[in-house]
Amino acid sequence: MADTHEIQIENAQCQIHKWNSEEVFLFLINLTCRLGLALFDIIFKYSNVILLCIVLLAVVYVLYKSYWSPVILIRELTHTGFDHIPYVKGRDRVLHIARSQRNRQVGERVPPPYPNGWFALAESRDLTVGKVIPVDALGQNFCLYRGEDGVARIVDAYCPHLGANLGVEGSVKGNCIECPFHHWRFGENGACTYIPDVKNIPKGISIKKWDCMEVDGAVWVWYDAEGRSPMWTVPPLPELSQWGYRGRNEFLISAHTRDIPENAADAAHLNCIHQLSFMTNIGKHLPFLNNIIGHHIWETDWTKTDESHIAQMSIDQNYMVLKCNAFPFDLRVKQIGPAHVRLHFNCIFGEAYVIQSVTPVGPMLQKVVHRIYSPTYNAIFGAILVLAEAYQFERDVVVWNNKTHVSSPPYVKADKSIRAFRDWFSQFYSEKSVSMRDAMQNPLDW
Numbered sequence: 001m002a003d004t005h006e007i008q009i010e011n012a013q014c015q016i017h018k019w020n021s022e023e024v025f026l027f028l029i030n031l032t033c034r035l036g037l038a039l040f041d042i043i044f045k046y047s048n049v050i051l052l053c054i055v056l057l058a059v060v061y062v063l064y065k066s067y068w069s070p071v072i073l074i075r076e077l078t079h080t081g082f083d084h085i086p087y088v089k090g091r092d093r094v095l096h097i098a099r100s101q102r103n104r105q106v107g108e109r110v111p112p113p114y115p116n117g118w119f120a121l122a123e124s125r126d127l128t129v130g131k132v133i134p135v136d137a138l139g140q141n142f143c144l145y146r147g148e149d150g151v152a153r154i155v156d157a158y159c160p161h162l163g164a165n166l167g168v169e170g171s172v173k174g175n176c177i178e179c180p181f182h183h184w185r186f187g188e189n190g191a192c193t194y195i196p197d198v199k200n201i202p203k204g205i206s207i208k209k210w211d212c213m214e215v216d217g218a219v220w221v222w223y224d225a226e227g228r229s230p231m232w233t234v235p236p237l238p239e240l241s242q243w244g245y246r247g248r249n250e251f252l253i254s255a256h257t258r259d260i261p262e263n264a265a266d267a268a269h270l271n272c273i274h275q276l277s278f279m280t281n282i283g284k285h286l287p288f289l290n291n292i293i294g295h296h297i298w299e300t301d302w303t304k305t306d307e308s309h310i311a312q313m314s315i316d317q318n319y320m321v322l323k324c325n326a327f328p329f330d331l332r333v334k335q336i337g338p339a340h341v342r343l344h345f346n347c348i349f350g351e352a353y354v355i356q357s358v359t360p361v362g363p364m365l366q367k368v369v370h371r372i373y374s375p376t377y378n379a380i381f382g383a384i385l386v387l388a389e390a391y392q393f394e395r396d397v398v399v400w401n402n403k404t405h406v407s408s409p410p411y412v413k414a415d416k417s418i419r420a421f422r423d424w425f426s427q428f429y430s431e432k433s434v435s436m437r438d439a440m441q442n443p444l445d446w
């Protein structure tokens with residue numbers, strides 16, 4: 001019996017074999033190699049199917065982004081134009097950029113920061129029925145809301161009772177806005193219509209209501225330093241109600257508000273900073289590649305129109321690859337007032353509209369948004385345009401974020417439109433336009 005027991009113990013010891021770490025390592029290597037070879041074998045065997053699947057997925061993704069999910073590109077202030085500041089990680093980089101901005105000279109005889117005209121405060125699609133949005137712009141605090149009748153309205157943000165911000169936690173009741181603090185309500189014309197437990201509302205309690213216009217996919221406020229009513233409105237574009245919204249790109253820019261539209265009248269800069277391909281900056285460092293990748297040649301013409309608040313520009317663009325004009329398009333631009341631009345693209349892929357709005361968030365801080373619309377048949381072109389246009393626009397942003405204001409430039413022949421543009425733009429200032437110095441409140445901020 002004892003012998004049998006010993007034999008059993010010996011067998012059990014043989015069966016329980018403990019692997020040392022070297023054996024585990026070798027086993028894993030072996031397993032990985034076998035799996036890798038098996039995978040490689042499958043890929044090789046079904047390479048056509050796999051390639052087809054990848055292409056199909058890419059096509060589905062592009063179609064989805066083009067037709068059902070607008071392309072949204074948002075660039076914060078620190079994103080563009082600060083590559084010259086040595087790279088430091090995280091918060092320190094923001095501090096370095098803030099320091100370089102503080103050291104920047106704004107310039108002399110800078111025009112007022114807030115011209116008179118219409119300014120976009122929000123996208124229509126973001127202001128759904130019953131929604132309330134606070135917006136700070138033009139040295140004001142606004143509250144936007146959409147009543148149950150579907151009409152967008154703009155009022156001052158601060159409640160006349162004890163100063164709560166209606167845009168933060170305020171709510172829509174019918175077509176009124178209700179304050180979040182003590183539930184006072186303000187109606188159509190800004191007058192107070194309801195105070196809890198008060199039967200007779202005292203007269204004269206009201207909130208400032210701003211003139212509001214909804215067109216080109218945005219909600220616009222009329223700002224006028226003299227307090228005048230709107231001097232013009234903008235009729236809707238029929239195309240925008242028939243075409244699809246392909247997306248938007250959005251930039252926060254440290255610049256004077258006039259710098260942005262002045263770009264359209266600056267013909268000479270087009271063949272300088274916008275000559276490189278809309279796809280890549282590589283030609284900047286390797287100029288010989290510009291002929292292979294392609295580069296832009298621009299011709300422009302900026303003029304006033306019969307309507308004093310509208311200027312127009314026509315642009316012919318040729319995209320040259322090895323001396324062939326691979327992608328010509330023409331662009332018709334309408335500048336409506338100080339902060340609203342309609343750009344109409346026409347090329348072999350069809351038409352598209354880019355709607356630009358410039359909103360002065362602060363005296364030297366602009367929010368620029370481009371919303372792109374195109375017909376159904378060329379939705380892919382519209383979606384690509386959101387990115388391509390942003391790529392070209394970023395080249396301007398680099399300059400704007402670092403430039404100073406020159407009030408009397410040494411104009412040369414190519415700058416004649418800039419002089420005409422500045423003259424045209426001056427109509428949007430008036431006697432009470434707040435000066436740059438006052439708008440900045442603290443002169444030390446310069």
Ligand code: FES
Binds near residue numbers: 181182
């Ligand atoms: S602060 Fe608005 S109701 Fe009191």
Ligand SMILES: [Fe+2]
Binds near residue numbers: 274
């Ligand atoms: Fe430009």
